[in-house]
Amino acid sequence: MQLINHADALAARETLTRLLGTAGPVRTPLLPVPESERERPLLLKPESLQPSGAFKIRGALHATAVLDERTRSRGIVAYSSGNHARAVAYAGRTFGIPTTVVVPHTAPATKVAAARSLDAEVVLVEVAEREARAERIAAETGATLIPPFDSPAVIAGQSTVGLEIAEDLEARGVSEATVLVPISGGGLISGVGAALAEAAPRTRLIGVEPLLAADTRESLHAGRRVDWPVSARTRTEADGLTGQPSELTFEHIRTFVDDVVTVTEEEIGEAIGHLAGTCGLVAEPSGAVTTAAYRHRSAELPAGTTVAVVSGGNIDPGRLISSLAG
């Protein structure tokens, strides 16, 4: 199986820069947290500050950018109710092409409104029909389906996060560091791993999952993909982390990821409150798991400089309030 590598990461960034310039993903800085422990200084990578509120626009923009112009002009389609839908809607608007997002009836009105505010057509369906409907739309209109993670172009887009981390660690004179990345379908950690493997080979890459959706931890230890039923995976409030790796992303994870740690729901909530109360960042539960791991799983993590990728910030205000009230 062909894995994404450092050259693909560089090529993805070059494509994004050439086609989009500053309309592409924001180059997010590493933010030092002065309140972190001295023997393991924490740096946050705030992907929550991307225009759609999550790292997902990197993959969505890149997967759209690599289409030939004629194909691209026929539009793009996605099925998701979360950050991927918003990212694909953002990509469609950026390229000025027709965009359809297939969303379950049950999706919160705010998420539907977010996609609509980015000019996407929103098609509401039963949950079980999402994928089939998206594929039918693609077949009928010639639009291209942009998958949330099971795609080399999407993974290559996410890998630009890893390039930036490697460059910013090098600027700090840090070669050995621990990089914490949330795992759901595995697109982000696959890309980050591919980039870091060559650009910062002495970093340790550690995935983070909610204890209630720790299928990848179990899979990594078993050496094969272990399936957790949806009913089990969706117990966590980190609604962005209920996916499972595909064959493609699992192969990346086996190759590039050193370990996976888990965090409890309480720890996720505490981390949301800490990020907003001390670091100036609004994180959604999925985006806060890495900070939760830093704060509550230090015994399982190496000492030294630690990078926590804050993957997204699209949180319900009521949930943010309850974390702040702590």
Next chain:
Amino acid sequence: MQLINHADALAARETLTRLLGTAGPVRTPLLPVPESERERPLLLKPESLQPSGAFKIRGALHATAVLDERTRSRGIVAYSSGNHARAVAYAGRTFGIPTTVVVPHTAPATKVAAARSLDAEVVLVEVAEREARAERIAAETGATLIPPFDSPAVIAGQSTVGLEIAEDLEARGVSEATVLVPISGGGLISGVGAALAEAAPRTRLIGVEPLLAADTRESLHAGRRVDWPVSARTRTEADGLTGQPSELTFEHIRTFVDDVVTVTEEEIGEAIGHLAGTCGLVAEPSGAVTTAAYRHRSAELPAGTTVAVVSGGNIDPGRLISSLAG
């Protein structure tokens, strides 16, 4: 009167880079807000993400960096209960020198704790005695007093914000833009103005004040510094904006600032909620006034690309909660 200019801004950045490298201020990006109006796209400059939670570390680090080594080793001292105290404490820790912060008895415990957590010695005094006590400490110990704004070295440090805005606007191909900056003592807007005047001469620089602390608007229109009593200026909840320009900063403001707009307390609260709910950023009231102006004073502002400097993020969690509950 000698004003800070573009060359001073470049020199300040060079000094910070040479002495501190990545331990200096974070180079914050411009964050596009997709939800903004198309004919006046909004870009946020999130200085709230600096390590001490505000732009103030730029001035404090630079004013400390320009001291000769022997003077610097005797330490630094500041009187303030807010972001300047935190910034000076951070600068002291960064340079590894003795640091004293003189704080009124009445300061919230969290602010005292923040300074202490950065290893500063905190001296509690009566409000009226702050300045005299800080000067006595400086005289007795040989420490250098770092003023919050009335200092060329501090203004030059803040001017690096303007350099970055100019560079990032140029990268976007934008030459005409409106830049919104909060005004209190005027150190930030003086520095930003000095940098933009040469680096982006077609930008318009507009200050923002709370309606309840609009002394600088009145002063600018009168053509001379108008004094508002402390009791009037402190009615606003934007506790970082209750200062008044000095002769030095007022001369910068007269030279570089095109206009000053004001915002109400309600508008500030709404902007805090918007920044956290939509943009992923925690802003304190003083940091939210520019976004409030963008959202509620569009009739008084030019069309086109608008940059809002989010100057700080040190907000009481309870206040953030009430804005989110809005």
